Amino acid sequence: MNSRTGTRTGEVMDAIRRRMASRTLSPGEKLPSIRSFAAIMGVSPSTVVEAYDRLAAEGVIRSRPGSGFYVSGALPPLALTEVEPRLDRTIDPFWVSRQSLDAAAETLKPGCGWLPADWMPNAAIRRAIRRLATADDAILADYGGTRGSLALRRLLGRQFADEGLTAGADQILLTGSGTQAIDLICRFLLRPGDAVLVDDPCYFNFQALLRAHQARIVGVPYTRNGPDVALFTEALTVHRPRLYITNSALHNPTGATMAPQTAHRLLSAAAAHDVTIVEDDIFAGFESEPSPRLAVLDGLAQVIRIGSFSKTLSASIRCGYIAARPDWVEALVDLQVATSFGGPSPVAAELVLATLSDGSYRKHLDALRRRLARSRREVAARLDALGLRPWLLPRGGFYLWCSLPDGRNAADVARAALRGTVVLAPGDVFSVSRSASAFLRFNVAQMEDPRVFDVLARAMAAEG
Amino acid sequence: MNSRTGTRTGEVMDAIRRRMASRTLSPGEKLPSIRSFAAIMGVSPSTVVEAYDRLAAEGVIRSRPGSGFYVSGALPPLALTEVEPRLDRTIDPFWVSRQSLDAAAETLKPGCGWLPADWMPNAAIRRAIRRLATADDAILADYGGTRGSLALRRLLGRQFADEGLTAGADQILLTGSGTQAIDLICRFLLRPGDAVLVDDPCYFNFQALLRAHQARIVGVPYTRNGPDVALFTEALTVHRPRLYITNSALHNPTGATMAPQTAHRLLSAAAAHDVTIVEDDIFAGFESEPSPRLAVLDGLAQVIRIGSFSKTLSASIRCGYIAARPDWVEALVDLQVATSFGGPSPVAAELVLATLSDGSYRKHLDALRRRLARSRREVAARLDALGLRPWLLPRGGFYLWCSLPDGRNAADVARAALRGTVVLAPGDVFSVSRSASAFLRFNVAQMEDPRVFDVLARAMAAEG
Structure with missing residues (x-):
C-alpha cells in the first residue's frame, strides 16, 4: 500500500483509509479540514491537499467546491455537535493514549502506561494535601519562580548526586510533565525537518510529539x-540527527536496560557527531539496583536528563523536570515562560516535595518493586499459557513486551479486545518501521482482573 | 538603528547590543550559541549567523574559530556555572516576566500582571484543599481524561450560557494555563512565517509566544x-494573517473595553478574510457589567475563547481552558496529549471547581471589584501628582496605562527603579512597533507600599 512507499502523502492517504475502514469516517461524512489533519499528522497542509486530491481521483472521496472533501456515498454530512471519544480509532500513536485516558470505568487497560490508582502512595499524598492547606498564601496563589520550587530542585540535585551526577539547583528546571519537558527541549533544539533518532520500538508518544515538531523520525533497531x-552510528552519518531520545533503564516498551558497553559506545558516537541525547528517566523509581545512565557517564555535557513523578507518585499532580547545561536551562526557562507563562505549579511542586519527603515513600517504592516482580512472574506465566512470550524478562517496572504466536496480528487482536472493553497496546504503535505487528505491550499491574485473560484469549481465537 | 529597518537580522543585532549596553554581556564573554539565541529570538539560526557576522564586521564582537563568538575586549570568557536570574536584563518581552516571577521577597512589583497573594480567595482555596484530601484515589493519582474534568467543563458551559454563548462540554478543553491554551492553538493553526495580528500595545507575552512559533507579528494600533x-482591515489585506489575538474586555495593558460597533465590524472583516480570532478572556472576572464579547457575537464559529483562573482564583493551581468548534477541539486534544501527555491535572481542576463552587467565591469577586475600583482611583491620583496620566480610566481590573511627562523614557525609568528593587513595566515591551516608550503599565493592586511612589519619583527625577 501507500505506506510502503514511505511517502508522507501515502501516510496521509492510509490514515484516511483506516478511518473509513474503521467507520470513524462514514459515507457522506466530511473529512477533517486540511489544516487540522495536517496538524494531526504533523505534515504540511500541501501534503494533505495532495493526499485528498489523490483519494478523490480514486473516487474514494469527493470534493465539494467551497465546502471541503466528503467520503463518497449517499448520506448527508453528519452534524458535528457533541463529539464522543472515538471507540474504534485507527492504530496510530494517539490510539492507545486516548483509548486509555478516556476509557469508561468498566474498561480494563493492560495496554496503558501507568499503575492503578490504588497502587500509588495515596496515604502520603493525602498527608501532603492536608499540610498544603496550611501553606503560605504565596504557595497557594502566586505563579512562583520561573525554575519552580527551589526546595524540590535541591532534593532532586541531592538524589542525582547520590548517583554520581552533579547538578546545581540552577541546572534543574521543573516543568508541567515529563512530556512537556521533552517538548520544551524540542522547541529549543529542533527546526522543522531536523532528523531525530528514536529506538524502534520506542514509547509511542515520542513519535506523536516529534510529529508535532515536524521532525524527521528515524528509528534505530533496539536490542536486549x-x-x-x-x-x-550509521544513522548518525546518514541522517545527521540533532537529537536522540531514549529510556536507558527499563525501556518503554521492552523493559530492557542498556548495557554499560552500549552506553559508553553510544555516548562516544554521539559526541563525535555532536548529537544531543535526551535521556527520559521516568521509570527510575522502579529499579532496585541502579543501572548505567548516559547523563551520569556524560555529566550533562551533551545529555539532557528529563523525568517526572507520574509513574510512582501521581500522574494527577503534574510535575516533571529537566536537568541540563546551565546555558540551555536559561533558554528553556524563557521558552517555558513564553509558552506556559510562569514555571510549573507551586502547589504541584509542594505536593510532590512533601510526598517524596514523607518517611513512607521509600517503603512505598520497596513494596511497589516487590509487588511488580511478583506480578511480572505471574502474568508472564499466564500469557505463556496463551502462547504469548516475553521478549525478555525486565529487571523492573510493569511492562512485558510479548510476541504473539502463529503470525497473529496485534492490531487485529487489539481491535477485537476493545469490543470486550479491554484496551491493548499493539506493537506497531511503538514501531517507526511498523515492524512490530506481532508484539503486544502488557502492563502487568493492570491485569489482576481475570477478565483481561478471558477477553485476550477470545480476541486471539477470533483473529486466528 | 537596525530595529527601524524592521529586519529580523537587525532585531537580533539590537538585542545583542542591548545586552552589551546593560552588561548582561561583558567584554570577553561568549555570546549565546547560534541555536540557543535563535530559539530565544524566534528566528532561524541563519538569521543569527548573519547578525553575528555583521556585528563581527563592526568589530563589536569577535569570532574564535571552533569556539564561537565573544564580546570584543580583554577579559577571558566567564565560567557559566550557577547562572543567577539576570538583574539588568534588556527590555524585551521576557524582561518583565522574569523580573517579576523571580523577584526577591523585598522587591515591589507594580509592573507585574497579577494580584498580591493575600487578595486571593485563600480561605476558599484552603477549604477546597482539605476536601481534596478526601477525594477518590483516581483524582489523586490518575492522568484523567484528555479534555479534563467534566464537572468543571460543565460549570464553564453554564457560565458561558449565561452570557448567551452555547458551548457543550465537548467543545471545552481544559489546559495547563491560559498561555498554554494559546500555545496549543498556535501549534494547531500556525506554520512558521504565518502572519498574526496583535494589538499595539498588547500583552507582551503574546509576542514572546508568537516568536516561539516563528510567526510574523503584525501590530494593529489600539484605540480607546x-x-x-x-x-x-487594511492589515488583513496586506498581511493575510491566519490569526488575531486580543483581549476584548479590560485589555492588557490599557484596560480598555471594545465598543459594540468595533466588535461587530471586526468580526465582519475577519469573516471576510477567513481569519481566526483568539479572544483571551482572562480578565472576565473583574467586570461588574458584561461588555461585548467576540465569542458570544460569533458563536464560536471563527472565534476561539480562552481563559484561566490565575487572575481571580490562583495562579499556582494551574488551569486554563479553550472553547472552540468541536472539530478543532478534537485536534487540540491530540496536540495536548502529544505535547503534555494527558489532559490537565485532575487535582488542579478539582481545586478550581471546588473554589468556584464555594459560596464565598461570588462575594470574593464583588469585594475584589470594589477594592480595585478604589485602588484605581487612589493610585491614579498619586500618579497624577508625579505627572503620570492614565490613557483612560478602565471599567475594571488592576491596570493603569499611563503616559510619562516631558519626553521621559519608560525603559530608563524602569531601569532606575529596578536599582531601588521596584519592577516597572515599560511601555515598549507591550508595543510591536516600539512606539510606547513614553508609557508605563501600573498594577494598582501592587502599589499599597508607599516605597513604590518614592522609588518611582526618584527614578523619574534621575532620568529627567
Whole structure:
C-alpha cells in the first residue's frame, strides 16, 4: 500500500483509509479540514491537499467546491455537535493514549502506561494535601519562580548526586510533565525537518510529539542491550540527527536496560557527531539496583536528563523536570515562560516535595518493586499459557513486551479486545518501521482482573 | 538603528547590543550559541549567523574559530556555572516576566500582571484543599481524561450560557494555563512565517509566544474602543494573517473595553478574510457589567475563547481552558496529549471547581471589584501628582496605562527603579512597533507600599 512507499502523502492517504475502514469516517461524512489533519499528522497542509486530491481521483472521496472533501456515498454530512471519544480509532500513536485516558470505568487497560490508582502512595499524598492547606498564601496563589520550587530542585540535585551526577539547583528546571519537558527541549533544539533518532520500538508518544515538531523520525533497531550501536552510528552519518531520545533503564516498551558497553559506545558516537541525547528517566523509581545512565557517564555535557513523578507518585499532580547545561536551562526557562507563562505549579511542586519527603515513600517504592516482580512472574506465566512470550524478562517496572504466536496480528487482536472493553497496546504503535505487528505491550499491574485473560484469549481465537 | 529597518537580522543585532549596553554581556564573554539565541529570538539560526557576522564586521564582537563568538575586549570568557536570574536584563518581552516571577521577597512589583497573594480567595482555596484530601484515589493519582474534568467543563458551559454563548462540554478543553491554551492553538493553526495580528500595545507575552512559533507579528494600533478597525482591515489585506489575538474586555495593558460597533465590524472583516480570532478572556472576572464579547457575537464559529483562573482564583493551581468548534477541539486534544501527555491535572481542576463552587467565591469577586475600583482611583491620583496620566480610566481590573511627562523614557525609568528593587513595566515591551516608550503599565493592586511612589519619583527625577 501507500505506506510502503514511505511517502508522507501515502501516510496521509492510509490514515484516511483506516478511518473509513474503521467507520470513524462514514459515507457522506466530511473529512477533517486540511489544516487540522495536517496538524494531526504533523505534515504540511500541501501534503494533505495532495493526499485528498489523490483519494478523490480514486473516487474514494469527493470534493465539494467551497465546502471541503466528503467520503463518497449517499448520506448527508453528519452534524458535528457533541463529539464522543472515538471507540474504534485507527492504530496510530494517539490510539492507545486516548483509548486509555478516556476509557469508561468498566474498561480494563493492560495496554496503558501507568499503575492503578490504588497502587500509588495515596496515604502520603493525602498527608501532603492536608499540610498544603496550611501553606503560605504565596504557595497557594502566586505563579512562583520561573525554575519552580527551589526546595524540590535541591532534593532532586541531592538524589542525582547520590548517583554520581552533579547538578546545581540552577541546572534543574521543573516543568508541567515529563512530556512537556521533552517538548520544551524540542522547541529549543529542533527546526522543522531536523532528523531525530528514536529506538524502534520506542514509547509511542515520542513519535506523536516529534510529529508535532515536524521532525524527521528515524528509528534505530533496539536490542536486549539497548539500541544497536552499529546501526545507531550509521544513522548518525546518514541522517545527521540533532537529537536522540531514549529510556536507558527499563525501556518503554521492552523493559530492557542498556548495557554499560552500549552506553559508553553510544555516548562516544554521539559526541563525535555532536548529537544531543535526551535521556527520559521516568521509570527510575522502579529499579532496585541502579543501572548505567548516559547523563551520569556524560555529566550533562551533551545529555539532557528529563523525568517526572507520574509513574510512582501521581500522574494527577503534574510535575516533571529537566536537568541540563546551565546555558540551555536559561533558554528553556524563557521558552517555558513564553509558552506556559510562569514555571510549573507551586502547589504541584509542594505536593510532590512533601510526598517524596514523607518517611513512607521509600517503603512505598520497596513494596511497589516487590509487588511488580511478583506480578511480572505471574502474568508472564499466564500469557505463556496463551502462547504469548516475553521478549525478555525486565529487571523492573510493569511492562512485558510479548510476541504473539502463529503470525497473529496485534492490531487485529487489539481491535477485537476493545469490543470486550479491554484496551491493548499493539506493537506497531511503538514501531517507526511498523515492524512490530506481532508484539503486544502488557502492563502487568493492570491485569489482576481475570477478565483481561478471558477477553485476550477470545480476541486471539477470533483473529486466528 | 537596525530595529527601524524592521529586519529580523537587525532585531537580533539590537538585542545583542542591548545586552552589551546593560552588561548582561561583558567584554570577553561568549555570546549565546547560534541555536540557543535563535530559539530565544524566534528566528532561524541563519538569521543569527548573519547578525553575528555583521556585528563581527563592526568589530563589536569577535569570532574564535571552533569556539564561537565573544564580546570584543580583554577579559577571558566567564565560567557559566550557577547562572543567577539576570538583574539588568534588556527590555524585551521576557524582561518583565522574569523580573517579576523571580523577584526577591523585598522587591515591589507594580509592573507585574497579577494580584498580591493575600487578595486571593485563600480561605476558599484552603477549604477546597482539605476536601481534596478526601477525594477518590483516581483524582489523586490518575492522568484523567484528555479534555479534563467534566464537572468543571460543565460549570464553564453554564457560565458561558449565561452570557448567551452555547458551548457543550465537548467543545471545552481544559489546559495547563491560559498561555498554554494559546500555545496549543498556535501549534494547531500556525506554520512558521504565518502572519498574526496583535494589538499595539498588547500583552507582551503574546509576542514572546508568537516568536516561539516563528510567526510574523503584525501590530494593529489600539484605540480607546478597541483596535482601529480601518487599520485592522487594511492589515488583513496586506498581511493575510491566519490569526488575531486580543483581549476584548479590560485589555492588557490599557484596560480598555471594545465598543459594540468595533466588535461587530471586526468580526465582519475577519469573516471576510477567513481569519481566526483568539479572544483571551482572562480578565472576565473583574467586570461588574458584561461588555461585548467576540465569542458570544460569533458563536464560536471563527472565534476561539480562552481563559484561566490565575487572575481571580490562583495562579499556582494551574488551569486554563479553550472553547472552540468541536472539530478543532478534537485536534487540540491530540496536540495536548502529544505535547503534555494527558489532559490537565485532575487535582488542579478539582481545586478550581471546588473554589468556584464555594459560596464565598461570588462575594470574593464583588469585594475584589470594589477594592480595585478604589485602588484605581487612589493610585491614579498619586500618579497624577508625579505627572503620570492614565490613557483612560478602565471599567475594571488592576491596570493603569499611563503616559510619562516631558519626553521621559519608560525603559530608563524602569531601569532606575529596578536599582531601588521596584519592577516597572515599560511601555515598549507591550508595543510591536516600539512606539510606547513614553508609557508605563501600573498594577494598582501592587502599589499599597508607599516605597513604590518614592522609588518611582526618584527614578523619574534621575532620568529627567
